[in-house]
Amino acid sequence: MTKHKNIGGLDDGKMLLSHSPVHLNVSLGETAIFTCNLTALNFTPKDINWYKKANSTNSKKIADVKYADNDRFHITTDWAQKKAMLYIRNVMLNDSGQYHCGHVNVEKNGLIFTSNISDLTVENITYITTTETDQTTKDPSTKSSFKNGIIATSILLPLLLIVTATFLVWYKQRDKMLQPQLRHLEKPPQDSDVYTVDYGVLDFGNNQPFRISAENSVQEQVEYATIMFP
Structure with missing residues (x-):
């Protein structure tokens, strides 16, 4: 029987699997997604494990197809395409680290297949949500109201401009019509000299x-x- 070091961490296995992306940056609270490609294997495995590096020599198993430590870890598989995907939901700062996938072939005396290492970086980006602008961006109903307000404004503004221009033209024409009458009223009529x-x-x-x-x-x-x- 062939023995392998640290089978639980898959630190001593054949690197036939491909883990991507190699570098992944996500913001705090988002979902990190890794893909484990198994096309290099000449058989279809039924179980895939994911590991996180605990230190330079050891890795800790965090999830597999049949089991997950908690609801934040979720795995989907596509055996026809020989790939599996790991979803780490609502990532936290301590989720930053190095990840890889692996498979232990119990039918072949525990033969280990492992993948390359991927780096996950969780960025602590805070958003100001108390301003009216952010509330408009995050609230769908506010977005709809804001959009409707823009449409109404785009319709009413031209009408207002037309009404204003019409009033100004009428007012100018009215001044021209009243000017002769005003001039007539300014100078009282003078009767011809009567002797x-x-x-x-x-x-x-x-x-x-x-x-x-x-x-x-x-x-x-x-x-x-x-x-x-x-």
Whole structure:
């Protein structure tokens, strides 16, 4: 019987499996996805394990097709394509590390097949969710309301501009129509010059400094004149 070192960690096995991506960066709380390719095997395995490096020499099994440590680890398989996929949900900072997949062929005296190492980096990116902008981005109902508001604004704004332009044109035309009337009212109408004729009697007394005859002194001197007043 062939013995292998640290069978549980698959640190001493034939590297016939392919693990991808080689480098994976995800944000805190997202899902990390790894693919284990088994096409190099000349048989179809029924069980695939995933491991995380605990230190430079040992690895810890975290999940397999038949078992997962908790609900955060999920595996799907496509035996026809000879591949399996590991989903690490809601990743945490301590999920960062080195991962690989492997298979232990119990029918061939525990022959071990392992894969290359992939690096997972969980980035601690915080988002400000208290602002109106982020709430609009994250809330689908707010997105819909915001979109409807933009559509309504795009329709109402041209109508408002048309109404405003129409009012300005009407107001200018109204000023032009009222200007002659206003000029007429500013200067009151002037009647043409009318001359009136008034008749009267002018009395010239006898104040002559020289002596006149007795006949003339008895009768007053009367003369008539016509005066025209505008």
